[in-house]
Amino acid sequence: MTFPRDPLRAKGPSPLRRWRATGLLAPVAVAVVAVVASPLGFVIAQAAQAGWGQTRRLLGRPLIATLLGHTLGLAAAVTLATAVLGFGAAYLVERTTIPGRRAWTVALALPLAVPEFVRGYSWVSLFRSVHGYWGAVLVMTCSLYPLVFLPVAAALRHGDAAAEEVSRSLGHGRLATLWRVTLPLTRPALAGGVLLVSLYLLGEYGAFAMLRYTTFATAVFTQYKLGFDAASASLLTLVLVGLALLLVALEAWAGRRARITRHGALARPAVPVRLGGWTLPALVALATLVGVSLGVPLYALAYWLVKGSSTTLPSASVLGATLATLGYALGAALVATVCAIPVALYGWRRGTRPARAVERIAYLTRALPGIAVALSVVFFAVRWAQPLYQQPPMLILGYVLLFFPLALTAVRAALAQVPPGVEEAARSLGTRPLAVLGRVTLPLVLPGLGAAVAMVGLTASTELTATLLLRPTGTQTLATQFWVYTSGLAYGAAAPYAALMVALSVPSVLLLTRRSLGSTR
Amino acid sequence: MTGLSVVDLHAAHGRSPVLHGIDLTVPDGALACVLGPSGCGKSTLLRVLAGFHPAAAGQVVLHGRVLDDGRSRLAAERRGIGLVPQDGALFPHLSVAANIGFGLPRSQRRARVEELLELVGLPGLGERRPHQLSGGQQQRVALARALAPRPRLLLLDEPFAALDAALRAELRREVASTLRQAGTTAVLVTHDQDEALSFADTIAVLRDGRIAQSGSPDELYHRPADAAVAGVLGEANLIPAEAGGVDARTAFGVLPLATPASGSALALLRPAQLRLTATPVAGAVPAKVLGSDFRGHDHRVELRPEAVDLPDGLIASADRPWPVGGEAYVSAVGPVHVLPEA
Numbered sequence: 001m002t003f004p005r006d007p008l009r010a011k012g013p014s015p016l017r018r019w020r021a022t023g024l025l026a027p028v029a030v031a032v033v034a035v036v037a038s039p040l041g042f043v044i045a046q047a048a049q050a051g052w053g054q055t056r057r058l059l060g061r062p063l064i065a066t067l068l069g070h071t072l073g074l075a076a077a078v079t080l081a082t083a084v085l086g087f088g089a090a091y092l093v094e095r096t097t098i099p100g101r102r103a104w105t106v107a108l109a110l111p112l113a114v115p116e117f118v119r120g121y122s123w124v125s126l127f128r129s130v131h132g133y134w135g136a137v138l139v140m141t142c143s144l145y146p147l148v149f150l151p152v153a154a155a156l157r158h159g160d161a162a163a164e165e166v167s168r169s170l171g172h173g174r175l176a177t178l179w180r181v182t183l184p185l186t187r188p189a190l191a192g193g194v195l196l197v198s199l200y201l202l203g204e205y206g207a208f209a210m211l212r213y214t215t216f217a218t219a220v221f222t223q224y225k226l227g228f229d230a231a232s233a234s235l236l237t238l239v240l241v242g243l244a245l246l247l248v249a250l251e252a253w254a255g256r257r258a259r260i261t262r263h264g265a266l267a268r269p270a271v272p273v274r275l276g277g278w279t280l281p282a283l284v285a286l287a288t289l290v291g292v293s294l295g296v297p298l299y300a301l302a303y304w305l306v307k308g309s310s311t312t313l314p315s316a317s318v319l320g321a322t323l324a325t326l327g328y329a330l331g332a333a334l335v336a337t338v339c340a341i342p343v344a345l346y347g348w349r350r351g352t353r354p355a356r357a358v359e360r361i362a363y364l365t366r367a368l369p370g371i372a373v374a375l376s377v378v379f380f381a382v383r384w385a386q387p388l389y390q391q392p393p394m395l396i397l398g399y400v401l402l403f404f405p406l407a408l409t410a411v412r413a414a415l416a417q418v419p420p421g422v423e424e425a426a427r428s429l430g431t432r433p434l435a436v437l438g439r440v441t442l443p444l445v446l447p448g449l450g451a452a453v454a455m456v457g458l459t460a461s462t463e464l465t466a467t468l469l470l471r472p473t474g475t476q477t478l479a480t481q482f483w484v485y486t487s488g489l490a491y492g493a494a495a496p497y498a499a500l501m502v503a504l505s506v507p508s509v510l511l512l513t514r515r516s517l518g519s520t521r
Numbered sequence: 522m523t524g525l526s527v528v529d530l531h532a533a534h535g536r537s538p539v540l541h542g543i544d545l546t547v548p549d550g551a552l553a554c555v556l557g558p559s560g561c562g563k564s565t566l567l568r569v570l571a572g573f574h575p576a577a578a579g580q581v582v583l584h585g586r587v588l589d590d591g592r593s594r595l596a597a598e599r600r601g602i603g604l605v606p607q608d609g610a611l612f613p614h615l616s617v618a619a620n621i622g623f624g625l626p627r628s629q630r631r632a633r634v635e636e637l638l639e640l641v642g643l644p645g646l647g648e649r650r651p652h653q654l655s656g657g658q659q660q661r662v663a664l665a666r667a668l669a670p671r672p673r674l675l676l677l678d679e680p681f682a683a684l685d686a687a688l689r690a691e692l693r694r695e696v697a698s699t700l701r702q703a704g705t706t707a708v709l710v711t712h713d714q715d716e717a718l719s720f721a722d723t724i725a726v727l728r729d730g731r732i733a734q735s736g737s738p739d740e741l742y743h744r745p746a747d748a749a750v751a752g753v754l755g756e757a758n759l760i761p762a763e764a765g766g767v768d769a770r771t772a773f774g775v776l777p778l779a780t781p782a783s784g785s786a787l788a789l790l791r792p793a794q795l796r797l798t799a800t801p802v803a804g805a806v807p808a809k810v811l812g813s814d815f816r817g818h819d820h821r822v823e824l825r826p827e828a829v830d831l832p833d834g835l836i837a838s839a840d841r842p843w844p845v846g847g848e849a850y851v852s853a854v855g856p857v858h859v860l861p862e863a
Contacts, residue, residue, distance in 0.1 A: 352535075353535075419608070419610055419611075419613060420608075420610065421606040421607075421608070421610030422610045422611075422612055422613075424571070424573055424597070424604065424606070424610070425604055425606060425610045425612075425663075425666070425667075426612070426623065427572075427573075427596075427597040427598045428571055428572075428597055428598070428600075428602060428603060428604035428667070428672075428676075429598075429603070429623050429624025429666065429667070429669075429670060430598050430599070430601070430624050430670060431598055431623070431624065432596075432598055433598075439623075440612055440614075443614050444612075444613065444614055
């Protein structure tokens, strides 16, 4: 026998050993999620300080109605536009014979690499007339339609074509099939994409500030920065958070009604629709979309880089800002990924109700607008950790809270690659749970963890709103330095920072595209 | 000596009970099979034995050592119970040799891995990766990996389900002989009666979280305790009978009994016990042929007998096809086993 022989005991293992067998995973996962969800608590606590009378007075102001109108009006137009453009582009690329499908896929996803405030800058700096409501609709639609395009394209690619074939065989034409079968089947993906779009809209500050369009997020920022009115900023934030949670609930309701029952290995790809004479119009449509959403910012960057180089470039500050950006982003990415591991493992191993709840709460935090997270970190630091206020750990903490859901998604995606049953097989061979983690689970997810770090790091490196509020005194990141220059209308000086941020974002967009769609067809 | 003994085992998923008092003994060195439809709790039983699911009450004892008694349980990694999951669950990042050696102390790995590769018929494939193997080879590696630390008990969770029919039968024979050679006590869980009948020394039929009957394959096939067990192990014709000691009166005449019984009962006639003729013979019942399916080694013929005291449908196994819609005469061959009337 090669098994360690325990003395025979009629009474079984001791309570201590039993406790160890159940593991520390659950408490650690719960603790992480409690920290991640804490901004919500801080916002509520801070708003509560305002008192009932002040709350009523603040919420009753006409400003609230104006902001609500602005925010909802924008959200309605942009979500509709992104849904139409995202679905249309995904359908053309995935389900028709349009030439150059792979190149189009990448080109259509790449606008995500241009941060919204950089896109705002590129339009504002080129065309004086782009501002206000329609400017905001244009800029945000161009920025955000890939968030619909990618999940819908993935659903179209991985979904089973059998349902559509059955519909055709029952006598429905292409259009009727598209409307009655394809669209309902992609509805969960569409709903998820639209949710992301509206959450981004709620949280965006930089682009709207540049386009001179007031929403809840810009109002919160102004209240906080200019008036230093914490209570009223918190109240506005609370309204913002309420809106975001409402959206998440709506999406859950819309997504639940259409579950995809088959996909993956069983699914068979659809035979693409022949475009024939429609090829040219379809190509023109896609080229226009890519031209407006990718071409314009790239042209603006090139224009200002060339024009700006006539003035002297402060190259030292570019390098300094880049290093600071990468340092903070990478630090935050490592912390977020490490924290995401226990939460992801807990949800992956146990399908139990508490495990699902913990994971859902973690995902719910992605509904928290960046400005809400940043403000809650500020409140926390001011009240309980004064020495840390405007110190590096606070910025890292802000990034971790903001991008934890992103890390969690990436770690979960990595865990999905682990075949079911290997952990149990390892334990049945006499390996302790911690050793199983080291010998089996972690080696299997290591490439995925690398992707998670890269994803979070690159995303954090273009963050503006929270960075403006949390950055240590004297530190400039690419985004904040860019912001300083554009606020002073120094478009040429801002260009190198913008170009660097776009370049840093490209790998994470490619990574996201690959993860959503799979590497090859 | 008793290898595994399970006494009045209860288990639940959340608040819904799944196992309601399982009693099961597997002698040392025996191959046992737990047979049941999906959802009957057989996977839960296996997971309780392996240590991945807690027992709510009852006892699991292996070689005199209590593994789980509903209050405290021994961690899975300390039980010395091997596991062959349905899809093998090989470690994809490790070579075949490293997979097999996973549960062994470093010093013993090399020699034991060679020995096991030989045992499962894959010598020389130690450096391959799992994805370079066929489904059957993967299952053999999974078996070798589970056998490597010489487990006190081996659990197999429908290990052949994902393989095609011909390979399944072959691998099943191979695995059974490998296990007998190694003298391993094993419990196989399956919903496939052919697998159970050909693999195991003893079968336990699991139904709604209870053991309906356990015994040797022959005993269960020919002398099931009730109609449901008879049906689980293969197609069964159950016809009313009046038992009188050593024989029974049925619609097919007087048939000898396999075991003495008396009183009204149901007689079990397996399809092979029914003979079809084109012309009437003594004791034969006329019947209409409803269907005839070729199955390779025989024809499965569905019939509607024209006798009031017979069930509406009978299944017979014939060596030639019978024209659908035509007439046939059905007679029965004893001895028969009788079941209590439901």
